[in-house]
Amino acid sequence: MKISEVTCKSVVVKSRIYGVDYAVNPYTGCQHNCAYCYATFMKKYTNHREPWGQFVDVKVNAPSILKKQLKTLKKGRVLFSSVTDAYQPVEAQYEITRKCLTQLEHASFFVSILTKSALVTRDIDILKDLSCEVGFTFTTLDETVRAQFEPGSSALQDRLHALKEVSKAGITTYAFFGPILPFISDTPQAIATVFSILEEYVSYVIVDKMNLYNTSWERIRSVLTNWNPELIPKYATLRAGTDYESVLRKRIAKAATVPVEYCF
Numbered sequence: 001m002k003i004s005e006v007t008c009k010s011v012v013v014k015s016r017i018y019g020v021d022y023a024v025n026p027y028t029g030c031q032h033n034c035a036y037c038y039a040t041f042m043k044k045y046t047n048h049r050e051p052w053g054q055f056v057d058v059k060v061n062a063p064s065i066l067k068k069q070l071k072t073l074k075k076g077r078v079l080f081s082s083v084t085d086a087y088q089p090v091e092a093q094y095e096i097t098r099k100c101l102t103q104l105e106h107a108s109f110f111v112s113i114l115t116k117s118a119l120v121t122r123d124i125d126i127l128k129d130l131s132c133e134v135g136f137t138f139t140t141l142d143e144t145v146r147a148q149f150e151p152g153s154s155a156l157q158d159r160l161h162a163l164k165e166v167s168k169a170g171i172t173t174y175a176f177f178g179p180i181l182p183f184i185s186d187t188p189q190a191i192a193t194v195f196s197i198l199e200e201y202v203s204y205v206i207v208d209k210m211n212l213y214n215t216s217w218e219r220i221r222s223v224l225t226n227w228n229p230e231l232i233p234k235y236a237t238l239r240a241g242t243d244y245e246s247v248l249r250k251r252i253a254k255a256a257t258v259p260v261e262y263c264f
């Protein structure tokens with residue numbers, strides 16, 4: 001894993017994500033190394049030769065740049081993060097996300113965190129004083145599957161424990177159930193299990209299907225080849241186009257026990 005310290009000229013960017021005004025990305029690259037990651041295109045903005053998931057650029061001046069940028073921005077909703085995970089392991093050492101959050105303490109922006117890391121519980125002291133919500137991503141509740149598709153992320157047990165801790169602290173919590181892994185976490189039973197486990201701790205769930213773009217397909221196929229090659233032809237069928245979306249929507253609508261927002 002190559003960790004480099006870099007400086008940035010800007011750390012808040014306008015976001016086109018639905019319901020989000022700005023995104024803060026304290027790092028470029030992500031140790032979580034998810035097979036389906038849609039942010040791998042960020043590699044072209046670096047000089048790294050390492051594959052995605054094997055490098056992180058730490059924006060060491062991000063907190064001071066954020067402080068300056070906040071003075072010039074209209075109030076809005078700020079997502080941590082859109083093309084990295086603000087609580088990936090390197091954050092334990094550098095605390096760039098924590099220092100960025102302290103810049104938001106006296107600003108009237110709404111902070112939305114989305115992570116696959118239990119490290120977020122470290123910042124409960126700051127988050128309690130912010131106008132914010134904390135979301136945890138779940139693509140599966142099977143730890144074996146998690147280790148295949150999100151090898152660098154927090155174990156599911158730790159992630160669930162963190163969700164409970166944040167919720168217990170009185171901070172609004174939500175779950176991002178996605179991308180839902182076809183033929184793995186998209187069965188009626190798997191979806192019902194996700195809702196039954198999360199319902200007690202989250203205000204709502206955002207759901208998303210798996211997008212099998214050419215860029216992510218190579219990485220996903222590589223995981224499937226080593227782990228469960230029988231799924232490859234099934235995924236190939238999905239890539240060719242089916243009525244999968246409507247089937248999935250119906251399954252989710254049937255299983256949902258908290259409000260749901262669909263990304264597809």
Ligand code: SF4
Nearest residue numbers: 030032033034037084
């Ligand atoms: S946590 Fe997010 S940004 Fe990081 S590798 Fe996974 S999908 Fe990509």
